[in-house]
Amino acid sequence: MGHTSRRKFLRQGSLGAAGFLFASGLANSSFAGTFSGEGRTPAILGGRPVWSDTDWVKWPMWVQSEDEKILIDSVRSGVWSRNKLVDSFEGKWAEVVGAKRCLTVVNGTNALITAIGQLDIGPGDEVITTPYTFIASVQAILANHAMPVFADIDPATYQIDPEKLESKITKRTKAILVVHILGLPADMDRIMAIAQKHNLLVIEDACQAHLAEYGNKKVGSIGKAGCFSFQNSKNLPIGEGGAIVSDDEQFIDKCFAAHNLGYAYGTSTGAVAGDSFMKASKIRLTEYAAAIGLAQLKRLEAQTITRDENARYLSSMLKDIDGVTPIKLYDKVNRGAFHLYSFRYRPESFAGLSRQKFLEALRKEGLPCSGGYKVMHTQEFMKDAFASRIYKSFYTKKMLDFDDYLRRNSCPENEALCKDAVWLTQNVLLGSRRDMEGIAEAIRNISRNADRIKD
Incomplete structure (x- = not known):
């Protein structure tokens, strides 16, 4: 047939x-x-x-008849660096997710790195996350010189297990990086309750979870910040691209400055232009990437x-x-x-x-x-980070003993999955x-x- x-x-x-x-x-x-x-x-x-x-x-x-006009117009305009199309995409994505603000960056990894860094998480801090995730979740923690701590998963949902999460909290714990892995929401009620109890920040890695909903809220809008990826395989593909969403205006303003060479923006100093006031990078999204995103968003x-x-x-x-x-x-x-x-x-x-x-x-x-996925925390990139000078300056010798780290972060449910x-x-x-x-x-x-x- x-x-x-x-x-x-x-x-x-x-x-x-x-x-x-x-x-x-x-x-x-x-x-x-x-x-x-x-x-x-x-x-x-x-x-x-x-x-x-x-x-x-x-x-x-890619539907040529529907998608190409906005892209061709953006290319022909000669305005290729961040401008009105990026602003438009950010506004629409914030609206779709149900957050006050959105900032785009070059990819989901840098969205995570920027969000973690602008929440003042860094050397000496611990961030609890899931072992069942893409490598970028963990690399973003390491990029800010914090210590990833793994809590095992719920074997039925593959998401971080809240009970195992709470047992991992120490005096160094600063945040929980929740990953809505495979595009499916984690148990956010219990996670948010644990975070509130211990005064911890919650960052949602929603890089695979575009428009997923938990308790009638889009994931990414529940914690302090949500991060998304628009890489080519994602449900909203741009090629490369990422976004941070939050209801905290001051936080997003800081992220904006961080993604634009530290130049002042909004509440960060009360001015949009002027001298750079912070150590930062340059990870701005382009206009033609935003054009592709706007075309994809319709579907x-x-x-x-x-x-x-x-x-x-x-x-x-x-x-x-x-x-x-x-x-x-x-x-x-x-x-x-x-x-x-x-x-x-x-x-x-x-x-x-x-x-x-x-x-x-x-x-x-x-x-x-x-x-x-393969087992995450046993891979060589973790050991390489621990051997760096900055980790040796902020963490004890016992914490950087890789064999001991593997024992403390053993996640048998993840290994079975x-x-x-x-x-x-x-x-x-x-x-x-x-x-x-x-x-x-x-x-x-x-x-x-x-x-x-x-x-």
Whole structure:
């Protein structure tokens, strides 16, 4: 059977947002309809793949007729450095997130570095964070010469476990860096209560969590500051770009000065121009990057709804497959951004088929997937930071003993997750409802044939 046409998909009854995307030509109807029940041969054993490389929505998405005018106009203007388009994007992003202010920078990593630094977190301080995150979260702490402290995860949600977090607090602890990993909100009620109890700052790393909602609030707007990434793979892609949001005007003014060579801005000194008054960098966003962001932003709401609805539908099917445990959302999560969709895989339920071989079987079916993150805190960059002069000046010899650091920051739940997680990329969730059914059936079929695949 051939690919389901957009028209047929709409007739069959789509998800609301998915229907909008298909009708607009902004999503593919991917599922090739090649399943024929239990007798189907998996692609890894010579059967026909369910999807081809071109079936899934191409990412990043660019609709020439809708997107190019604002970009071409910005290029032709000759005004390429930060100006009105950057201001416009910042205003719109603050509004979308539900924060008073937004500042853009060159990438999400520098958004984190700047936010941490302008909250006066530095040498001698500790920042508690999750071990299940992209390296940038930890590098941002190290860039400010603070000490990363890892609290283990909740194995069902993959988010930092509030109970384990509180046990990590010491007299050096200055902040909690919450990472809404995979685009799914952490348990913010409990985390904010712990922070208030111990007088700690909360910084939200929402770099993967565009428009995710917890308790009817967008993530990034709950703590003192929220940081976002607009890197090419993200749900709002610019190529490279980042943003800091906050309701604290003075804080954002300081961040503005920090991203612009320390030149005074707003409440930081009461003037917009003049002498530089602080040690700083130059990490301003360009006008043409903002133009791309404004073009992408028009689609983000509908895409986010589609990802969330498709992810929940997929989970409803995968939970019934022995050996597959879909990621869980906290009760107060209104919407997940699902930058990545994940489930835990148990080889023993698949006749001992290794995760590596299971992933290979999925890829042969044309499904983009990976095993996700490796264990973070054992990597060499941590040891390299501890060997620097500034760390030796502000931390005790015992704190910088790397073997002792590994022992104190052991996170067994994280280590287990790194061994059994399976990730699907976010553009998969922009497929049709039938695609989600196809994914579930592909996994069932691998399970039925696990003995043959293993051999």
